[in-house]
Amino acid sequence: MVEDEADVIRYIFELYAREGLSIRGIAEHLTDDDIPSPTGRSSWGKSTITKILRNETYIGTNYYNKSKRNGKDREQRAREKWIPIDTTPIVDPRIFREVQEKLRRNKAVRRQEPRRFYLLSGMVYCPDCGRPYACQTQKAGKHRRKNDAPQYRHRSREGHCRNRIISARKVDPVVWSRIVEVLLDPDNLRKGYEESLEQQQATTKRQRLRLETLERARQKHEKKGANLMTAYLDPDIQLTKTEYLQQRTAIEDELKTLDAEIDEIRTQLASVAAPPEFETIEAFAGEVREQLEGADDLSPPEKRKILELLHVRVFIPEEGELWLEGWFDPPRERQSITSR
Numbered sequence: 001m002v003e004d005e006a007d008v009i010r011y012i013f014e015l016y017a018r019e020g021l022s023i024r025g026i027a028e029h030l031t032d033d034d035i036p037s038p039t040g041r042s043s044w045g046k047s048t049i050t051k052i053l054r055n056e057t058y059i060g061t062n063y064y065n066k067s068k069r070n071g072k073d074r075e076q077r078a079r080e081k082w083i084p085i086d087t088t089p090i091v092d093p094r095i096f097r098e099v100q101e102k103l104r105r106n107k108a109v110r111r112q113e114p115r116r117f118y119l120l121s122g123m124v125y126c127p128d129c130g131r132p133y134a135c136q137t138q139k140a141g142k143h144r145r146k147n148d149a150p151q152y153r154h155r156s157r158e159g160h161c162r163n164r165i166i167s168a169r170k171v172d173p174v175v176w177s178r179i180v181e182v183l184l185d186p187d188n189l190r191k192g193y194e195e196s197l198e199q200q201q202a203t204t205k206r207q208r209l210r211l212e213t214l215e216r217a218r219q220k221h222e223k224k225g226a227n228l229m230t231a232y233l234d235p236d237i238q239l240t241k242t243e244y245l246q247q248r249t250a251i252e253d254e255l256k257t258l259d260a261e262i263d264e265i266r267t268q269l270a271s272v273a274a275p276p277e278f279e280t281i282e283a284f285a286g287e288v289r290e291q292l293e294g295a296d297d298l299s300p301p302e303k304r305k306i307l308e309l310l311h312v313r314v315f316i317p318e319e320g321e322l323w324l325e326g327w328f329d330p331p332r333e334r335q336s337i338t339s340r
């Protein structure tokens with residue numbers, strides 16, 4: 001092992017055992033510091049860190065005969081068949097033991113923790129790149145779970161257009177109060193619902209037509225490919241191999257472009273949400289009204305259920321006010337999200 005790599009390994013053990021970083025924290029830290037990962041990728045994954053922290057090779061124990069070939073794959077042998085071989089240790093065995101202990105403890109804690117709840121998980125969107133925000137929790141520290149800060153996260157490393165963190169404590173109440181407003185205005189609610197339905201039908205119709213056009217174009221290109229082949233094989237038509245290959249490549253490229261768009265539209269059509277009955281929406285509006293009249297407060301999961309029913313999407317622009325879309329308000333006109 002190269003000394004540099006050994007340094008990185010030791011550093012990882014150090015960060016986990018002594019600096020109190022989480023596995024995710026270590027992965028982010030190494031990635032941010034541009035330390036090359038052993039897999040050759042530019043970012044470190046949590047699983048890579050975990051594998052390193054559990055690897056006994058670093059305290060000088062390696063095993064030979066751990067696995068055997070089974071066709072194309074390798075399968076692990078029973079542990080008593082492993083043959084230990086000594087290697088040069090690079091991690092202090094005491095730190096190694098501390099790390100194993102901490103890994104065990106954290107695993108036990110994770111099992112006890114309830115899954116975190118986010119009112120708007122999967123519902124917060126970026127109007128610029130069209131991608132949904134992920135959920136995360138900024139931990140306040142041990143035993144201070146109630147001070148943990150739930151957040152929605154946008155991150156360029158994950159393919160988003162920029163880095164941004166939005167506090168759920170700030171945005172959740174704003175969204176909920178807008179939804180309450182929407183539900184308490186029955187006339188507007190119905191109008192919005194009907195408009196959304198109309199818009200969905202119009203979009204679906206447009207996409208179906210586009211799909212037909214694309215499929216016709218596809219057939220035409222396939223035919224063109226077949227004709228080209230015939231022409232090439234026909235001795236009367238003097239088509240050189242270079243010409244033939246050039247034209248074939250052009251046709252294949254065209255087909256690929258068409259297929260990509262066909263796939264995209266099919267996916268969109270398959271993901272069209274089924275509209276709820278307006279009566280169902282009204283029934284939920286009734287519940288919200290009761291809540292406001294001083295009856296029991298709706299629990300976060302009950303609120304979530306209403307948001308899901310309404311198919312709420314929250315768009316948060318870089319500047320200016322957020323807006324909602326759903327079965328109460330049709331989507332705004334904007335550039336196709338997936339056309340980039």
Ligand SMILES: [Zn+2]
Pocket residue numbers: 126127128129130131154160161162
């Ligand atoms: Zn974005």
